[in-house]
Amino acid sequence: MTNTLALAARLRGMPDDALSVALASRTFRRQGVTDFFDLADALLDRDSVQRVLSGLDRTLLATLVALGEIQQPLSPDEVATRLSTAAATPGLSTPSARAALSAVADALLAHPEGDDRFAVYDAVSEQLAAWPGIGLPSPAALVDTPPPPALAPVPDTERRFTDRLAAERAFEAGASVSELIAELAREGARELQKGGLALPASKRIAGALATDVSTVPTVLSVAARAGLIAIDDGVWLPTDAASTWQHAPSLDRWRALATAWQDALPDDLRGILADRSRAAWGESLRDYVAWLYPAGRANAQERVTAYMRDAEWLGITAHQAPSTAGTTLVEHGPDAAAAALRDLFPAEVHRVYLQHDLTVVSPGPLEPAIDARLRGMADVESRALASTFRFSAASVNRAITAGETAESIRSFLAEVSLTGVPQPLDYLITDATERYGRIRVRDVDEPGSRARSAVVSEDAGILRTIEVDQALSSLGLVRTAPDVLQSRFARDVVFWALSDARYPVAAEDAHGNIVGIRRHRLAHPRPHSDGVPYADLIARLRAAEVDEEGSTHEQWLARQLDLAIRAKQTVIVEVALPDGRQLDYVLEPTGVGGGRLRGRDRAADIERTLPLSSVRGIRPAEPGA
Incomplete structure (x- = not known):
């Protein structure tokens, strides 16, 4: 029998870091856990065992069944021999059996013995035997049921x-993530406490992406997994990595998204897809x-659905x-997958048509670097393989605020235009740059002032x-001089309110110099760390072992014997004799008191009484001992 006594001894002997990792893999009640026996009881509780069994695959479950079929520990060779001919685990090798045994032992479901052998805990076998009563396969069915037939390629x-x-979807995915980043840079989206976005935010993002609201969670998932957006203070915002990604070629952008998808695959799902890389x-x-x-x-299946959706x-x-790229991704990695897509991606263009009505038309998908810069000085009107942009005084002001000049704008447009720079656009640039700075916003640092x-x-x-503009009434602007309006809000808030209202506004630093400011915040999520998992619990358990005199030996023996008596378990008691020799007695303990242990010696068929001071150790007896 392998039960609470064996597990308690194992837990007690584990290093703290290994014990912490093992406990982190399990769900168990923590109330009432005051020592390692209580912890072993909690881990072998029926509910705790069922929770961990529910996450195991059929090979691990079959391994536990094999261990439970006979009342003795098994080696990896023996497990492989027993399961290699089973319908659920055909051809199971010794290395695979060793990996399975290690996995169930790490999950505290099986007990490692000496000589590379393992035994299953009784509570685990009992729970598996009870499965048919809760509508789950019996131990025999776990081993004898073959997998569904192989899929045709x-x-x-x-x-x-x-x-x-x-290929169409891959290209569109990169464009949609880029649009998402641009929209979140313009205005972040608040995450609800229960998860997901509020419907107005989802509709706003769907409109910017020209897609259905139902697609927004997928775009968020893909972008977040690639580290391009993150939640900061409850708001989805772009990260530092987003700008570099947006300026990369389209194929490189897709490679980054596909790499993130593959890296996030759980190990079990990664193996399943590798086995089915050429089948539906x-x-x-x-x-x-x-x-x-x-x-x-x-x-x-929920995990599979989420990853398959993406x-x-x-x-x-x-x-x-x-696809060929998908198969290549699973089999050879993202670089090879991107190479498989290269010839299928639409050719990118680096020239556009500038028109007299202040619009810009790209004859195909723009190179990302050109697209990103053009967005900084013009507004997107429509997005497709051939996108349309429009210049306005406000968009030019936005570009100047970000650091552009009239010369840099004209130089860029002349470089990318197939039609030169039309005169109306040239006039607009000149007028906007001349008007820029006619209104300035500066910080106020006056003692006693609320401004x-x-x-x-x-x-x-x-x-x-500006003073009577109802769209700006929330700023609470108050005239304090013929040429000054003051506000209780910070400079940047007032600046962007005026900019959104299409006023030619500039920001000043403390010395009165015009400075460029960027509107969007970047996400800087704080790393979440809870320290060492279960460190407090382990520290309490270690402290509970030490009595007032600093000795734990007799306390440990008493708890072991009490557990064996309640379970009517036969144990091997190691006793030190006065002449220095040590003998092992196989006893069924019947009582502990007055510093002595009483137990039935089945081999000699007598009742023995042993002083606890002479007992050096206790361990479970092998079945039949």
Whole structure:
């Protein structure tokens, strides 16, 4: 029998870091856990055992069944021999059996013995035996039920259509993530406490991406997994990495998204996809996962659904069949997958048409670096393979605020334009740059004043317009001089309110110099660390072992014997004799008191009484001893 006594001794002997890792892999009650016996009881509680069994795949479950079939520890060779001919684990090798035994031992479901042998804890075998009563497979069915039939590979004739559709989706995915970053840079999106975005934020983002609201969670998931956006103080915002990613070529952008998807795959799902890299994933994959995780099929299928949804959107699959790029990604990695996509991506253009109505038309997908800079000085009107932008006084002001000049704008446009710079656009640039700075916003640092910023202009007419503008009423602007309006809000808040209202506003530093400011915040999520998991619990358990005199030996013996008496378990008692020799007695303990142990010696058929001071150790007896 391998029970609480054996597990308690094992837990007590584990180093703190190893014990912490083992406990972190389990869910168990912590109330009432005052020593290692209580901890062992909690870990072998039926609910705790069922929770961990629910997350095991069929190979690990079959390994536990094999250990429980006989009342003695098994080696990896013996487990492999017993399971290699089973329908659920055909051809199981000794290295695979050793890995499975190590996994169930690390999960505190099996007990490592000497000589590379393992035994299952009784509570685990009992819970598996009770599975049919809760609608789960019996131990025999876990071993004897074969997996669903192997899937047929995707035919080459279908793969051509799959690859074309997948390439379109892959390119569109990169463009959509770029739009998401731009929209979150303009205005972040608050995450609800229960998770997800509020409907107005989802609709706003869907509008910016020209997609359905139902697609927004997928775009968020893909971008967040790649580290391009993150939650900071409850708000989704771009990260530092987003700018570099946006300026990268489209193929490199897709490679980064696909790499993040692959890196995030759980190890079990990664192995499943590798085995099915050339076959349709869809429902047949979900059927296989349901067979693989008989007690946790719902959670396993939910994970599969989430990753398959993102794979479909990224072009790793199309109609649930892996594309050539998807197969290559699973088999050879993201660099090879990107190479497989290269010839299928639409050619990028680096020239545009500038028109007299102040619009810009790209004849195809723009190179990301050109697209990103153009967005800084013009507003996106429509996004597709051929996008449209529009210049305005406000958009030019925005560019100047970000550090552009009239010369740098003209130079860039002349370089990328197929039609030169039209005269109306040239006039707009000139007018906007001349008007820029007619209104300035500066910080206010006056003792006793509630004002934090001031709007200054020599144009009294503009100040009067701003003063009565209802769109700016929330700023609480108060005239304090003929050329000054003050506000209780900070300079940047006032600046962007005026900019959004399309006033030619500039920001000043403390010395009165015009400075460029950037609107968007970047996400700087604080690293979440709880320290060493279960460190407090382990420290309490260690402290509880030490009595007032600093000795733990007799306390430990008493708890072991009490547990053996309650379980009517036969144990081996190691006794030190006066002449220095040590003898082992196989006893069934019947009582402890007065510093003595009483127990039935089955071999000699007598009752023995031993002084606890002479007992050096206790361990469970082998079955039949």
